[in-house]
Amino acid sequence: MISSKLPKIFYGGDYNPEQWDQQTHQEDLQLFKQAGIDIATVNVFSWARNQPDEVHYQFEWLDQLIDSLYESGIYTCLATSTAAHPAWMAKKYPDVLRTDKDGRKRKFGGRHNSCPNSPTYRKYSTEIASRLAERYKDHPAIVVWHVSNEYGGDCYCDNCERAFRVWLKKRYETLDALNTAWNTSFWGHTFYDWDEIVLPSNLSEEWGDDNTNFQGMSLDYSRFNSDSMLECYQLEYDAIKTIVPEALITTNLMGFFKPLDYFKWAKQMDIISWDNYPGLDTPVSYTALAHDLMRGIKNGDPFMLMEQTPSQQNWQAYNSLKRPGVMRLWSYQAVAHGADTIMFFQLRRSAGACEKFHGAVIEHVGHSNTRVFRETAALGSELQTLGDTLLDSRIESKVAILFDWDNWWAIEKSSGPTIALKYVDQIHKYYKAFYDRNVQVDVVGVDSDLSAYELVIAPVLYMVKPGLADKLEQFTQNGGTFVTTFFSGIVGETDLVALGGYPGELRKLLGIWVEETDALLPTMRNQIVMDTPLGDLNGDYECGMLCDLLHTEGAEVLAHYGDDFYKGMPVLTRNTYGKGEAWYIASDGEEAFIDGLMKFIADHKGIQPVLDTPAGVEAGRRVKNGEQFIFLLNHNAEAATVELHDLQTTNLLDPHHTGSSIEIPARGSVILSASYSS
Template identity: 40%
Template sequence: MTRTDGRLTRIPGLLYGGDYNPEQWPEEVWEQDVRLMKEAGVNLVTVGVFSWARLQPGPDTWDFGWFDRLLDLLAGSGIGVDLATATASPPAWLVRAHPEVLPVTAEGVRLEFGSRQHYCPSSPVYRRAAVRLARALAERYHDHPALALWHVHNEYGDHVTECFCPTSAADFRRWLRERYADLTALNAAWGTAFWSQRYGAWEEIEPPRAAPGPVNPTQVLDWRRFCSDALLACHRAEKAVLDEVRGDVPVTTNFMSMFKALDYWAWAAEEDLVSDDAYPDPADPAAHIGAALNYDLMRSLKGGRPWLLMEQAPSGVSWRPVNVPKTPALQRLWSLQTVARGADGVLHFQWRASRAGAEKFHSALLPHRGVASPRWAGTVGLGRELARLGEVAGSRLIADVAIALDWDSWWALELDEHPSSRLRLRELTASWYAPAHARNVTVDFVPPGAPLDGYRVVLAPNLYLVTEATARWLTAYVERGGRLVCGCFSGVADEHDHIHDGGCPGPLRDLLGVAVEEFWPIADGDATEVAAGDRVLTATLWSEWLTATTAEVVGAYAAGPLTGRPAITRNDHGAGRAWYVGCHLGEDVGVLLDAVFADAGVRPVLAVPDGVEVTRRDGPDASYLFLLNHGGADTDVPVPDGVELLTGTAVRGTLRLPALGAAVLKTASPQRPLHPLER
């Protein structure tokens, strides 16, 4: 189901609210909650996430009366509901009647009841019970006036991403049969001639449980693929019920930002809209950069459509070793940052702070002290500001730069027994994203095979696993005039994690014009220098003995055993160019990106002082510049003429931004020139 009017739900404007857990409170509290929600401008709450035991107290016992009263109360006050299927935490009666539902670790330990997400994803007992509950909710509430959004499960994979029980083993074998059809193909893909690992019967195959030494890497890679698919099968089973009976109400499940365990490209294809739970750390001075990366990924998962921030903390969380709170200014700034990067809603965990349970110290829109808390003013104030930005809903960001992100390659890169265990995809990607963010260059993420003709530059911080199809995809982009920058340790292995014939960079060799003679990881604490023009850059973690075949050398090692050898190359190919970075430069890669962006005509959204983040959302009749000051001092920002929506004041030429301040400037829609690749 896809809305055609640009809105995430039937609710107009931007969405505001959070998780509401009324089962934790006497019903007389509900009236007060709803009254305060109205005061705060809340228009959407998530209900039912952990209500399974209350909704279904026994195998054949249901209690919907309290839920009926709750939804009627919310609907009567004009507050929409994001209705969860309540399947994230099976009740005690289910796991006691069927203890095989509980998940088993790689070491053979069966995890117990008493937390959440205590289920085996492959368990038919769990799946049947979950689907039964989803159907009961769908049939009862599919046309309820409060219903604005369906919310399947909650944070799939947060606690249990894999189970090693016999049921999972059987499901894994079924998955392998579908993938390989016969054992000959599986043995070839897994390279089982190594270490006498050949399989003569499907029943001989087990999950990669704890073993005496390194486990077959292709088996582990397929296990990662299977585990993502097993959880996705749970989601699909519930969503199928909602699709059958829900009418035109969209369906989502909340993602967890750039999360390794689940291939979100595959998952997003199953969503009507993408929603995300994001918890940047207030103690991290660079947290807003990582948050921006995650938000750009969420926007990209559905091809640039608006997305929904399903959860964030109003202040501190309860699960870090030290839970530093947000200042009220930071909470406001970070909330507006999500809208700046394409969110059409800002929801929180949670509405009312819990008195009991593992999250009783987690912050809430309504703190333990209630409306007497200074935080309550921030809750009301944010609601009012989001209401002023209602017209932004449905507008989109336009990016000139894309980052290639492939979950298969991520999983394969971080397998064991590599030349270095220090190359981690999230960190590699962040180090390339940060310079683009600092330069206010908007970035999309793309999966292999996605259309690229609208992008001036494509960045691939790492593509360890490269198939022939992926190589053709990138080659065709460059041949048409695109600019590609490819990072180290790329083009190493195929889809089975077999080293490409001829070595790295495999099928990217002609495109990049280089050959890697030997990997040369850098020891912890060491570094080496790279001379690039008149700049000396610092490489850590990784370097490569590189030979330039057709490429031009634009950076060479200036110290260490590889002195004088190529470190950075550029290869003209067709109408475009491809750069290869054979070392890890950290944020020094920004020096190279400056040259690439200039070559491709990539410009910032707006030239602003350091520390100010700028994005532009374009609508049919206007554009909206979001200006976010992450610095500790007030600053003047040169801007085009327009109207600042948060205050309603006209702006001419310069805008004063206080420290941790934000502004949203409405301007006339620009006539964006066509990219060279769009002509």
């Protein structure tokens, strides 16, 4: 539970009354009551107002704001305001400004323009966090502390270059170790002094987004950049904790955000919060996957949905309205996947600048007679009805998908074999095979405990870190089923190839040896020809992009290639290992193949869906104290009927009797309660 002060799902969002006059604020408070709003995130971008110069602070406006919200029954998620430094700071201390990848020093403007290794930024951001903690440490309205906002970006200034060398010394200790890790004997890059090392940028080893001459160096810069921003967060976190030891502290993450290793960040966060902004055409399975990732980085704990739009966004190419019912539907989807809050950006629309067309609970018209407000208020009323019923319930999964930021960075910085390989797309393909059947999945890191799972899938496990192969062998030896794919087991954690044959340390577990990998043009396809049926998986299926040419070393061949000079070579293998099995998929199969194979393996392991539902109807489950809460989410534009058979359920949002089937309205959501035993 996020806070015992309000035993229900918190409902609210970002609020910026500093942009408005007092009369408007009073009107907002009345509208908040109508909408059921009970939490507001404030002070996110108010550093310039809080600190007009180097020595003076002015928090009186914030005192009045927090007090007025609290008197209206609204709690505060208090941000530290450090997401955008003041103009005076940039003018007086230009070291706070970032330098881009082309070596250009930024000027004041935008946001996230602070160098994470600037001594000035670290000094003043820590100081204001301390002052806020001291001022509000005993205020009863504060339930969550919010450090900065949506960390991201990169910097290539001299401070970062010096800090990078320090980071490298800690990681490698000696230049010999570093030279070995980066393979600097290639192209005569051997370093004899730490100060010879420069940042990999468009002025040195890189060009564009992911092109680099030295993958090991660029990979380490990605790690360093993520760690640098994490250190900034940690400084503010520690400043608050020193004064308010019981504080619940977070910062808002962004799902599949490539620059930051959220598994590392999660270890320093008291609760995960994240901002969910799918487009109208974003697959609902991808949104579900992002929720499951945000739950997975903190060992399955409930998370905060910190931001979503009530309807329209402003920064996508095409900012469509959320259709009637979709805001409620996507809110409950977040809860179904582990959210214990529903919050928006924003509570009132800005009048100017780049977010003036970003949706809000209170639109520019300024009153309650809008579709968006009515839908928001209706959801607020439902959350009051639910009370604490769903809080602290958990999701139980027998399937895990391994996800690793280092692996993501390394794959997409690789100089081959194809530019078509996108790590997250591969993760989504395998996740969707389970999502479409309502089989719940945890998205976990390579350091996670795998013992609770029956099935672990690691698509494109290009990088095998120390100890991971042993962990996967132990998991399989004990009866688990492990599945991986082409382009796996290629390198270690410094992006050096594991010599002796692919897939490196996974070779014994998989019982195969990969001799070559063919990269197909986008117009080229091959075939997966099944040797024997696996359940409904039978016949021929298309494959492409990459094709591993492999030989078996004990593994059973279940399918072969149907074309090209490697026609007849294995493309799908299964290796018995101890009490378990290890599967290898040697090419990028079409959706029907992946779906059929994942269904066969799950059925073989006795892994069952939450419910069987029509296409487009998602079924999820959270459990608590012997009770299960089944979420039925109809993503279709027409009503659908779900068969419940003999499952005895209670509809938590509708007092009417639930029989052997239930109709879910178009874009509707139903939450059912039933007894549960795992």
